[in-house]
Amino acid sequence: MKKAPYKIYLSEEEMPKYWLNIKAFMKEKPDQMLNPATLQPCTAEELEQLFCSELVKQEFNNTDKYIEIPKGILDFYKTYRPAPLIRAHRLEKMLNTPAEIYYKFEGTNTSGSHKLKSAAAQVFYAKEQGITSVTTETGAGQWGTALAMACAYYQIDLNVYMVKVSAEQKPYRKSVIETYGGRVIPSPSDTTEVGRKILAEHPDTGGSLGCAISEAIEAAIKKDNCRYVLGSVLDHVILHQSIIGEETRIACEKYGIKPDIIIGCVGGGSNFGGLIAPFVADKIEGKSDIRIIGVEPASCPSLTRGKYAYDFGDTGKTTPLLRMYTLGSGYIPSPNHAGGLRFHGMSPIVSKLYHDGYIEARAVEQTKVFEAATAFARSEGTLPAPESAHAILGAIEEAVKCRETGEKKTIIFGLTGTGFFDMTAYMSYNSGTMVDHIPTDEELEKGFTELPNVPGK
């Protein structure tokens, strides 16, 4: 077997031509999405008012293990992929660990994160269906940026409802989206009924992700030839992200790398679900006993301290009900700089895998996360996004255990993106003013009281 180079880039021919559908491998499937009004399973017809038909098909597909990627999407992937699998030699040396550490780096594109894979797929299908514009919401801005790039590529209009405080605090993110030709509307806005209602009641509000989702949904439904797109949580998004895992698996097989532990950060679950896809599929089929660890912020601990229950995906309680680990749709996490992980719930697929014991979860404090981020930047060169740094911390903790036990384990973690637009958070860490906040049990209980009552679940 050939010795692995420092950075493993697959060739275009080696890049996967299919997505891996975890659900088709799962013995028990995640519970069905429910219509909150009827508590009956959502129908394809209902969902197609909101999402493109092909995405709805994918959302309901529990049987096909592999789904071919259309050429029009592969062509886009070729413009910025493959993403490398990199050996963290310097980090290993710094930690003085016998462990081998690798990271799959998804930040080698201007959107700066892994989000582009699903953005491209969703916009491609919209275009194919004759849709002329899409709407979405963005908080941290990585999803909005990725979507703006994809919309520029496929030439489709984009309206991004950006949480007003984020638009104000992150004018650069907003400006990137605009440079790609997307329109950014600070939310709440006067462009939707729900926005106008909130503005009338709370004229000075800085907005929330929940409100931005509600506005983006309303705008999509009311406009002709328009659909709503979402960057995480849903099954079709996890499906598109499975390329992260498939590229990792192919690179490992090519160079004889045998991972013992896979680690990813978890917010809505899209990067994590994608990274682990082929590895958890093997585990379900009894072909491996690999350890799979999701790392989440202690300030928003949906897996480690949430309830496995039906809940809304948004604060405004307008979405279908999803069975997932949740802190309650009314739970407002304290400020955490990893905006992409500040979500009260979790992907139903990831939730079910966790519930069934295939994966582990761990909650970490943000000052430790930034300590890990800084160590990684100084040793490996790349300045990580705060979200990604949760996975770095997880990997460092496992590597340090190896140092103590002398075990030579192989650890792979997902580096989802770069931190170029998160320097305010780094400044807070560098100046020593960053604080941790771990919710009390009482605070969490308050979130749980609002969970919808779904008999039997």
Added chain:
Amino acid sequence: MKKAPYKIYLSEEEMPKYWLNIKAFMKEKPDQMLNPATLQPCTAEELEQLFCSELVKQEFNNTDKYIEIPKGILDFYKTYRPAPLIRAHRLEKMLNTPAEIYYKFEGTNTSGSHKLKSAAAQVFYAKEQGITSVTTETGAGQWGTALAMACAYYQIDLNVYMVKVSAEQKPYRKSVIETYGGRVIPSPSDTTEVGRKILAEHPDTGGSLGCAISEAIEAAIKKDNCRYVLGSVLDHVILHQSIIGEETRIACEKYGIKPDIIIGCVGGGSNFGGLIAPFVADKIEGKSDIRIIGVEPASCPSLTRGKYAYDFGDTGKTTPLLRMYTLGSGYIPSPNHAGGLRFHGMSPIVSKLYHDGYIEARAVEQTKVFEAATAFARSEGTLPAPESAHAILGAIEEAVKCRETGEKKTIIFGLTGTGFFDMTAYMSYNSGTMVDHIPTDEELEKGFTELPNVPGK
């Protein structure tokens, strides 16, 4: 011959193991560096007070065509290279041109630019020589960032004198440098005599690159085991950057790509000199008649409107004299968002090549540059640095000519870096408030009056 993939990544084995020394190919060498006090050629001994011995050797090396890259530097290069050569399929399509356009992308590292190649080399040699710290200045911040990464890798102390207004306007850049462990000192500062003098005279000054250079030099000279490092202009920097060109040449030969035109942006000349190295060497040797074009800002037109004369490298008039195209060391270019191109002079190597007719130059206005940058971002995905966008505009202009003539030329341009930290400039362009400024002949004449008098030149 194999068909080229969308992005050409060389393998580790294919990466160049040597630098190409343009000077050894030149029939007439650039004029020698002079001591401004004596107007005699600088000696190695004089320069070694400021720079590491090995770098001084390289600075004076006019004979070795290829110089082996030490393993300690190659190891660092492997952590973030190779940098891809990418076919701009989408841009070609947008322009409806028969031309084939490729770009060598040097922004695939967190420092975000090509600067890392020389930063690594300079810090490596410092470390080898037992130097424990280095000083430098930074304006736009790309050099400071690259140097901070290299210093973190080789574990050496770094003090960056950052133009005070830049440090204030670009707190994020400052913060990146600090995250890598570098110390940022807004200049003018009270840490040097020259800084204290300027502060006493102009307590409210926002500083200048010239002043920052003077402070960094003084700090290096006065401290034990410390040296000054510079990110552009000098021959040894161009030498280190020759990898850009060598990787490009190797990729072209591998896939049978025959460039007709090479285009780069020019500020101090380091990226441009590196990109063109093997191509201009062939041209000098009569093996090709390739066109080579440097694109500079109309607001700081050293090649197109400067004088070929001896001049200081800094506004403070403390450096050796270099014979180069210059607008005069006192020339203050009007605000241009491409900070990396706001230098009154030009690399002596690039200047001599231009003087001898091997390369062409073109000056462009910044609103057109941002128009090109936006078109490139939307078609190719990558958000370019404003500096790099000068080369994009040059390439677009040539591709449009091909559309008009029907010629199927092959154009390669250098994409030096990403624009993540330049969003203020994009915001100015997006909002329509960006203006162009082209200096009048009278303004330029003022700069020329201060040129030092070197008999016969």
